Amino acid sequence: MENKASSTNKSEVITSIMAIREKSKEKRNALLNATLSLVNNNGFHDAPMSKIAKMAKVSPATIYIYFVNKQDLINQLYLERKQAYTERAFEGYSEVMPVKKAFELIWYNIADYKLKELEESWFLSQCDNTTMIEEKVRQEGLKHLQPLLDLWERGQKEGIIKDVSPYVLYAYAINSLSFLMNMQKRELYQFDKKSLDEAFQAAWDSIRI
Amino acid sequence: MENKASSTNKSEVITSIMAIREKSKEKRNALLNATLSLVNNNGFHDAPMSKIAKMAKVSPATIYIYFVNKQDLINQLYLERKQAYTERAFEGYSEVMPVKKAFELIWYNIADYKLKELEESWFLSQCDNTTMIEEKVRQEGLKHLQPLLDLWERGQKEGIIKDVSPYVLYAYAINSLSFLMNMQKRELYQFDKKSLDEAFQAAWDSIRI
Amino acid sequence: MENKASSTNKSEVITSIMAIREKSKEKRNALLNATLSLVNNNGFHDAPMSKIAKMAKVSPATIYIYFVNKQDLINQLYLERKQAYTERAFEGYSEVMPVKKAFELIWYNIADYKLKELEESWFLSQCDNTTMIEEKVRQEGLKHLQPLLDLWERGQKEGIIKDVSPYVLYAYAINSLSFLMNMQKRELYQFDKKSLDEAFQAAWDSIRI
Amino acid sequence: MENKASSTNKSEVITSIMAIREKSKEKRNALLNATLSLVNNNGFHDAPMSKIAKMAKVSPATIYIYFVNKQDLINQLYLERKQAYTERAFEGYSEVMPVKKAFELIWYNIADYKLKELEESWFLSQCDNTTMIEEKVRQEGLKHLQPLLDLWERGQKEGIIKDVSPYVLYAYAINSLSFLMNMQKRELYQFDKKSLDEAFQAAWDSIRI
DNA sequence: CATGAATGAGTTTTCATTCAT
């Protein structure tokens, strides 16, 4: 073993690279999680890179290996969580389902996510009511909701859904949940099965004809 | 009144004191306005006291004559704007009005405020989705909404309003407007008379039995 | 009584001026006392003019009527208290007294002052171990001690007192009391009649032949 | 050792780490020295972090790598110098020495230190007559003097030393030197071999029976 | 004389980012 590099064969190299990648992913995730946690608890204005690094158990300098700067870190975090959120929203959904059935599925998916993943939801809610995310990135995060808009359009054609702007539909049918989630986080309100059904009824009543 | 010194009578003194008080109020207001504007445009994390001072055309040190620290400045701003908002909400309202009529009045009041005073609304929205305001202060800001909760209770007794938590009612009937206001601010959506009426219909449908 | 000024006769004017002077002296004293108290408790570095003013119940601007600036305030305070201290030191002293008798009198005077006027003593002690007083002013404060130096010189001529520098005599015979006073202030040591006499004995032993 | 990269062996790494540690220690010392110098010349109230940094040739931010805040910097400086002082005081001392011999040794050690290390002594003197050091830290700094107290106790048992509080003994036998050191620093007094011996005689006379 | 309000210059401290290793 004169030379360190030559002593490892190809498959070992690949394994090693993968191990590194895995390790890197772990660090990247630790950083994203730390950021979310700090922004949630202290606010964006009190989530310094040094604290993020400490919480993720890496050096501050390491952050800049994974992200070009703080804004990039926040942006990537936002996009990942937004995507996870939308993925959950459409779990089990198929475009051939009847409109109400489909909406019900999506609504309960979203409700389930928002109430179970309180931290992620609260983070997204902050991002959407703040200048911490650039408009461009926010747009990017929204595009995954298209299937819901398509569903509503179908519902409108079928005469089931009110013929109003999708923003109005979203405001009433979906966004209201954010407020309830906030209240739950602040421990002012507590969801149970019954109140969830009541909320769904209100959502549906607000958009159906 | 031959002599200037001897001519200063009581009423003049009072006028002079009032002038000073007025001037002070002006400075305080300039500071509050500057803060709102900066927080709105740059976010809480990029609204330093130095910029606030510059915008209000005073020295940074002057801020501390009117507010004990930055948090106090933000808190006072929040409370004042929240109060202005709730005052507008109940303009023309009387407890003897029929439930739907009363709700309609309040809803349109709020809609009118949120869409006309976009800056104030956006600021309040940020405050309510952020850690920048302490929970205690937020509670303080909420208490003026009681008449609406009372109205809903009456509606529930009369069998007009759904028998669900006031948080659910608020989420659907009122808070949805915040989302639409956000969209309007981002120039993704534009309200007109027709869409306003549609939104009201959705609000009412969501809470009525 | 057409004219305010002319309506007062000479004796009234004098009384009035004296009243003003008295009132002024009161304010000046209040300021000096407030300064001493703040410097003692917070240190010179945390005794701002604003706090001094508040404690003396005057406006910050008023301080500048009585003192040209903060340094002047401190200097005058130092000089006044130093003078009060030396005056007490020589109470009852006459140059014709025998040396030991005279020294005993002065020593007990000083001890009495240092232990009774703990605050004043602690303040002077700070001043003498700090750059807060300019050397020039400190010199000024020292000159009232001359009679003690003269006494020692007499004692040396009479062969009673060691023939060493007056600084050495002062260091041992007088300054040691400052240390004991400090300990008393910090509640590490408590003087009584017996220990006072012991201290005197040590003082006398250190300088007598 | 053909290849630079592969040549870094363990001992070199250790050397390198030590070099870093050494460099860090240097910076820390530069900061402590700068602080002492500035506090001595300008007073605690005029020794801003910015000046300290400049004098130590580092950025102000760097100070906070080594000390948590200004108070901590001062505390650590005080403790280090106090310890150096007491270490010097007991150089060559052994508990079996005869009382007077031992006292003489310690006394001259202290005198030597106080007169040679004028800056350190003046700094400690300021700290002990000021609120800039917290009482707790001052206590910490004092505990190293215990051997002297033990020596005195032995002297008292042997009937050599006056049976008075150790505070009195310290006030006369040791603290008097501080005053003389102050005078020397202010160039009002100049020690030489003869006057040093005179001072020792005064010290001994004040505490011996 | 007396003052409340105002402020420029300065204070301590923090922070996003870089760099030598």
Place this chain on the structure above:
DNA sequence: CATGAATGAAAACTCATTCAT
């Protein structure tokens, strides 16, 4: 890749002093 140390720039806040009244 990873890092601890370093830092310029800026943050929040303070303070001695002034000035219009």
